[in-house]
Amino acid sequence: MDLIFRILALIGTLGSAFAMATTNQRLPFFNSFTQFKARYRDIPAFIFFVAANGIVSAYLLLSLAFSFFHILRSSAQRTRLILMFFDMAMLVILTAGASAAAAIVYLAHIGNPNWNWFSFCRQFHSFCERSSGSLIGSFVAVIFMTLVIIVAGVALARRP
Amino acid sequence: MDLIFRILALIGTLGSAFAMATTNQRLPFFNSFTQFKARYRDIPAFIFFVAANGIVSAYLLLSLAFSFFHILRSSAQRTRLILMFFDMAMLVILTAGASAAAAIVYLAHIGNPNWNWFSFCRQFHSFCERSSGSLIGSFVAVIFMTLVIIVAGVALARRP
Known part of the structure; x- marks a missing residue:
């Protein structure tokens, strides 16, 4: 479960980061004063969005190894708790990026x-x-990260 | 520790909510076409910010009772974990509100x-x-909420 949710969240953040980073549009007319061009770099909130999605993607990729490790050794309580804290930090970063971008959009x-x-x-x-x-990919990833953390919490609570 | 951090976070969110909700300014000149008035209600991200801060304030006030209960009975593991999940959800809501408002500001x-x-x-x-x-009050509250969750996690991990 944990592994599947992580992979789905990874797809969401990677997709978002690429979709936003490659977004630019040039209007078919221009004059000498203004460039009719739109890029994500114009808006600091979008830069933060791309950075947040990139960081969380990299983290999720690394955490897949830990997820495998937990499938093999289900008694590792300490690493599970540490992983949960990092998951939480990433969830906060991702939420901040997604909501800042959503406000601008x-x-x-x-x-x-x-x-x-x-x-x-x-x-x-x-x-x-x-x-x-x-934005959709990012909010889907937020949902799956939340599920990852809930699954981890339930796994922690079940063992006394 | 838990109780102190909660109270500090509560002060931060309450302060933010009031400061934003009472913010409006009318310019000393006006004409018949446009009103030179600024209110937080003009910007949906600010409405969300006030709502998020209000919800988190109400939650923190309620959670003070649980915090007292945990001081008296430090062996209550199950409720501590449940409280931690709610703390996390509130942290995500608060972060989303604060970062959306920050993007607009x-x-x-x-x-x-x-x-x-x-x-x-x-x-x-x-x-x-x-x-x-x-915004400052809200981000200070985010920091204290994070500390609350870390303290709860350490308390959970210390007991086998």
């Missing part, structure tokens, strides 16, 4: 007329679609 | 010239200061 879709921020998606339609889509 | 300070989003703080200086300040 929401603004990009709706805009904010009170503050004179215009909806960005009217111009950069495909960029918006891509970046919104890449 | 950053945008409000710096703006984004590529996307034609102008720095909002030039007009609403005091609103900006308040909302940035209220």
